[in-house]
Amino acid sequence: MATEIMNNEVSVGENEESEASNGIEKLEISNGTDEVSENSSSMQKDEDGVTVESLMISCSLTHRKKKEPLKQTDPPSIPVVELFPSREFPEGEIQQYKDDNLWRTTSEEKRDLERFEKPKYNAVRQAAEVHRQVRKYIRSILKPGMLMTDLCETLENTVRKLISENGLQAGIAFPTGCSLNWVAAHWTPNSGDKTVLEYDDVMKLDFGTHIDGNIVDCAFTVAFNPMYDPLLEASREATNTGIKEAGIDVRLCDIGAAIQEVMESYEVEINGKVFQVKSIRNLNGHSIGPYQIHAGKSVPIVKGGEQTKMEEGEFYAIETFASTGKGYVREDLECSHYMKNFDAGHIPLRLPRAKQLLATINKNFSTLAFCRRYLDRLGETKYLMALKNLCDVGIVQPYPPLCDIKGSYVSQFEHTILLRPTCKEVISRGDDY
Helix, strand or coil: CCEEEECCEEEECCCHHHHHHCCCCCCCCECCCCECCCCCCCCCCCCCCCCHHHHHHHHHHHHHHCCCCCCCCCCCCCCHHHHCCCCCCCCCEEECCCHHHHHHHHCHHHHHHHHHCHHHHHHHHHHHHHHHHHHHHHHHHCCCCCEHHHHHHHHHHHHHHHCCCECCCEEEEEEEEEEECCEEECCCCCCCCCCECCCCCEEEEEEEEEECCEEEEEEEEEECCHHHHHHHHHHHHHHHHHHHHCCCCCEHHHHHHHHHHHHCCCEEEECCEEEECEECCCCCEEEEECCECCCCCEECCCCCCCCCECCCCCEEEEEEEEECCCCCCEECCCCCEEEECCCCCCCCCCCHHHHHHHHHHHHHCCCCCEEHHHHHHCCCCCCHHHHHHHHHCCCEEEECCEECCCCCCEEEEEEEEEECCCCEEECCCCCCC
């Protein structure tokens, strides 16, 4: 069908030759069964003078221009910030306060406080979304026979991509802990380590992300052998209990008592022997501050301890450790974790190499924890003596692996929570735990 526009009216051309002579392009419209004949009624313009043909072409172009929402690749490679064009990141699990704090839920004053803090909340939620996506991927590739160094480097490189690593503004918050069996925490392979993940291992995978120093500290335990399931369940449920009991004005010692009660209600049979599950009494959860993974308050996982109360606006890592051993850890094995002391003032250094290493630490980590693999990655070599010097004078603190008795097994679960003015947000909660 061809149309010719003249004097704001639509006329039908009598034949193809007249249409061609007037320079009008012919269009044939099919309704799926019959063609519209040349003698059919002419197409009508709308009130603005736009032809149906024009509308059809315009709609087609608009459809082609509309972008499909980005989806994460497998393996993950798209920065999380690109998956959320609005720059608004998913809220964590919301838990309401109890008893004397119920009024906070509807307080307009407290809601105003939250609106003021929204940029900080959004930053830590971005870090949490990175954590969720990275751990989902790592869970999908974990298998016996993996070299622990490869596991850590795969995880850390994925974090760097998804968080759009940018100096001290966005990146890894602390080294990947992948402590095995009786080693409860603070173990990551140093360069050259050949440790392999085995079917009968119990591995605590503890890693952190941060945006502008707002840290997400979150951990879970991996065990391929279902024999260990009750041990893992003990620490998972104890952590959930700690989260449930946490809140503004809650005493830290009361949280510890609730955690221990749940933890020690479990037992596990390993290779025919039954073990009473114990809370590791000298390991704790902790408050978190900007660029400060341990901000001063400790959350015990046994009864007793501090009468100190939690306060509005604080971040906490609620973590529990379930053990088949003595329930007490000591420092052992080769050190891999280090961190510059948060309150370290100016301390004169005599060794030029120590000064140089400190400059590297300040630039790349500041007061965030690091490990020897990270120094290797930056091109630092022959630094062990300089690192020891920084530790000896109190600028840097070493954090050796923490171990229960050899032959025992330890499980850990951990979440970061925020005590918002109106509610409690479990920032790092995911579909997995």
